[in-house]
Amino acid sequence: MAGNPPKRKVSRSNTRSRRSQWKAAVPTLVKTVENGRVTYSLPHRAKVVEDSQGTALYLEYKGRKVADV
Template sequence: MAVPKRKMSRSNTRARRSQWKTSVPTLVTCPNRACGELTSPHEACRTCGQYRGRQVVGV
């Protein structure tokens, strides 16, 4: 197993950790005019159960 030869400095450790970022989830509005909820793209709407204009989940 690989073992580091020297201790990593605080500045290098913090510089590496600064790249860990969270991103805001992408949301799109439901194409169903009656619903209009924000949903994740490429997923059926949790409120009305439609995906791309078709009823795919019984709600």
């Protein structure tokens, strides 16, 4: 079922001021130090575990393997 048609025209200034309220939020990063290397990651996200050559091995969350890459 389609929505109802608009009752009246919305002015250009009202449309633009409404759209201007949409802003991108800055992600909160968590700083971790592993083996003397500082990394920043998003909280509550699985991180990629790599071997010494930089090849992705698997995804890890809270110290547990959750998925293969």
